Amino acid sequence: MKKKLMSMVLCVLLIAAMTVGCGGQETPASTGTTSETESTDTADGGESYTIATVVKDMSDPWCLRHQEGVEAYAEETGYNCYVKGPSKTDSAEQIQVLENLIEQDIDALCVVPIDPEACKPVLAKAREKGIVVITHEAEGFEECDYDLEAFNNQEYGEAMMDELAEAMGEEGKYVTMVAFLSSTSHNQWMDAAVAHQKEAYPNMELIPEERIECEDNMDMAYNKAKEIIKKYPDIKGFLGASSYDPPGAAKAIDELGMTGQIHAVGTGVPSVSQPYLESGSNPCVLCWDPALSGKAMCQLAVMILEGNEDQIQTGLDLGIEGYNSVTVDGTNISGNAILVIDKENMADYAF
Amino acid sequence: MKVKRLLKRNEFYVALIIVVLSLLIHAKSGQFFTANNLVDLARSLIVPGMMASGLFMVIASGNIDVSFPYTAMLCMFSITKLFQIMDYQGPVILGFILAAVIGALLGAVNGVLAAWLKLPTLIITLGTCTIYLGFTQGVLKSSVISVLPAPLADMANTNLFSVRSAATNLGSSMHISIFLLIATLLIVGFIMRYTMLGRGIYAVGGDPVAAERVGFNVKAITVFVFAFCGLVGGVTGLTQVTLSGMCQINFFDGYEMTIIAAVVLGGANIAGGSGSVFGTFLGVLLMKLISNNLILLGIPTEWSKLMTGVLIILGVCVSAYKMVSAERKVTSNILKAADGEEAAHE
């Protein structure tokens, strides 16, 4: 009896594991075949490179936008560039995708790691095989040739604060929101933003709650924002690091009938924030265009492959908007590609 | 006698804690007993309240289901996607019917596996929930849908009434889907209290072998409770869409645990056979009071998870303590019972 039970339990677990596993491996393979066919020929008689890009989540519009950029780059240059990634934001699955890729004949690997630490071993293996590794959204990461950021984290935080201050009229109470109190970049942005406020906008005041955790969940951001507004009816601003924070807070503002009196600013994508950009509760959202950073990563990889690594110095022009004069600090490269999206220009960015 | 019976009921204590906690929140923030806060509170009960009443049936039957949040998620995405692809413009009720049907089917899968394989339902539903999650990600390829199809968007903007608090000038609107919560509570309450099916659920939860012997169809009851829980899950998924105005894959993250905790807080024995839908509702209310008012109570963000956990454990401990201490003590007084017994026999 006990044995039978045990074996059945194992079967169920196995099936469950297989369904998850299959989902993971199938998707990158299928996306691979669709984009691989696009460019196979050598560009302009020069040497052709195969550059693989791995994103965080193939079902996310943000990553699809990244793919658009990479495919555009492939078309412009004729290099074989394609995008793969896990079917959901799952680090283990992403590493599996990376493992599969480095077994293939590729020259460069552009990665947006979900969990940089966990990716270290597989990326080290890639570099041993002579593959050029470029990372993104992983500032300070070491197991790569270069890490390219759309902007400097501090500048981004300051830029967010500038936008919030403008919306609030440079005075009043505000609070910051992050996905998790443990997310590195979110907290770096918010630290920079708060420091900037203390310096530049003395009439603004951070409430004692300081930083709210919303788990990348719009429903939670909405509930927490409601609660904050009840406790501080005179609050005037929300500054959100996750792209679900500003719309969540904006929904709470609209529902409580405080539109125009309270503003939510921060990271955001047009597809989610659109209704609140229209209502005005999100005066603007900030982000960077993943299509451009996708292009920039490939361009950087090509420069290294072509042996032009000595040119990579502060002030370098990658020929891509926002990356016309990058800052180089060791292996860390940052552009100035902060994108401010408001009611007027949101139609231009379909992600 | 009446008072004594009241004092024995778990619901009484949960209600007492709720009253105390409400007064505490009001005293700390002056914000609790305001019209808009009460409307907000009611609104925040809709989704967890519906899910908990569905799950309560499963727990009362002596089973457990952790897959309902994933059923909700799957229905949420599949109906919204379907409407998007079809460019559907008709009445939104069709969506709810479809969600109910899909949810009931998914739930019935759990029920059939539980009734015939006789495996622990925790394992079964852990398995199926992973399948449902994988389906949503793999087949529907979804993590976010931010622009809703017209019928859902319209419902998202339909409110019954709006209130505004004079003191803070904050306004809140009661969403139409509160009716879904009320209907679910009434239906579950009616089934559990006034139908043989409901009494059968309690009977199966109390002793499945005995239930079969007195003539209940235990398998049918098992399938029913899971199917019903799935049905409620499906409807709840779509309700969440109309409340949030969007779909996001992590809306129901962690719901299985908080909802189970709420049902148990409301007085249902996790081993089955006891509890009431009213108690369950109180349990949800208490959970929401805790999780939605930590900021108002002035608990720092870093400590909020700790507090929620501690409160759940405390709540469950109260009922568990009663059981454990009863086991370790001789409850009826043997030394005195003798005289009474003697009298009864003569």
Added chain:
Amino acid sequence: MSDILLEIKEVSKHFGGVTALDKVGLTIRKGEIHCLVGENGCGKSTLIKIISGFYKPDGGTICFDGQEYSSLDIKQSIQLGIQVIYQDMSIFPNLTVAENIAMNYELYNRRKLVNWKNVETIAKQALAHIGIDIPLHESVGSLSIADKQLIAIARSILYNSRLIIMDEPTSALTRREVDKLFKVIRQLQKEGISILFVSHKLDEVFEIADQFTVFRNGRLIVSKEAKNITNEQFVFYMTGRNIEEEYFTADHADVSSSLFRVENLCLKNGFENISFEIHPGEILGITGLLGSGRTELAKTLFGMYTADSGRIFIEEKEVKIKSPMDALKLKVAYVPEDRLTEGLFLTQSIENNMIISNIDRLRKKKGTVDFQRGNEDSKYWVKSLGIKLHELKDGIQTLSGGNQQKVVLGKWLETSPKVLILNGPTVGVDIGAKYDIHNYLRKLAEEKTMAILLISDDINEILMNCNRILIIKSGRITGEYKNTDLDSSRLQVLITEGEGAEAV
């Protein structure tokens, strides 16, 4: 019109290769009290399950009220008016008295909705019908076994019951409760309801039955009137062998030394000022009614309850027993009243059940378990206790009640205890195994190394096997007697009436 209600003809049932019933027959007349007896595993329960529709027979026919069936299903059987009260009573501990009683009725009438007023009236009527009074809104889990039994009966008479089958209804009842039950049964008989009464206890068969049937090893042995039968004949029918028991007298007891002594032990709500002593070579018996505090005393001695005051000595050394772990360390062994929930791991093998209490001693140097030695030990006990089994690796549930109980006893003896407490050791155990256990206890007593305390409400068991008997009533010891000074009726009176009766 024939006066035969149920006639079973040539019914057989096989489970895999095992024949549970081999062409048995059974005839029950209208308004008859029929006793079905036999040792465990003789096919009684299989037959009951066939009548109630739980199993389908492999051959033969069931004839009910003139109508012939090859098999019945559960609902059909209920519709015909057949009611079974199982040993576990199949009641719902989580529901109220009223609902437990009325539930079957509502189901029988195929109701879809519950009318709570109706439920209450039905329950009230049913309880009034059998002349008992239990609060309707009490949850059944908190009631005594006797009350549960009566509720099960009240529930079963609500249909147009024609035949009520009671599976060992008296095994957990005290004499007084049994009397009450018999009164109810006779009343049902007057109303024309037939009763099939399954029992182990011979005196009950003589007392209540019109007719009796004996099964052995799946075969019908005899079926005849209960009037003209002697005890010896009866035992022979059941076991196929002649068994006689003699009074146990501890002639060689060493009264000067003490193995186990209890002084003024008190437990709140349980018992007070309990004092006794066990000398080498003795078996001390404690008996009393259900709810007299005997079980509480046993559990306290094993540390399941913590005594509020009093002292306990093992071999003249004072000890504190605050938990079963303490008791184990002090080498106190406890064979519980309910072996299924307290004594055995039902999903485990016979062997694992045997070695579990002794697992510490089987520990090898590296901390692993010496299964080899465990196996040898188990084999030893199987042999010396005469446990009938197929293989040690089989599940414990494959054994009959008697053999299961021997396993419980064996596993405790393996720990070589200094104090052996047995609480109702032969409840639900067939006669053969019962005598085996008694004989073994007597042998143990003669070794004079172990204090043996036998707690039971089986009067004969106590009388035959304990040289001294303490009677507990309302948590107090009301008298101490030598077994040779008593007979069963005298002991019966002492238990129910207490010391006061002695003066009369």
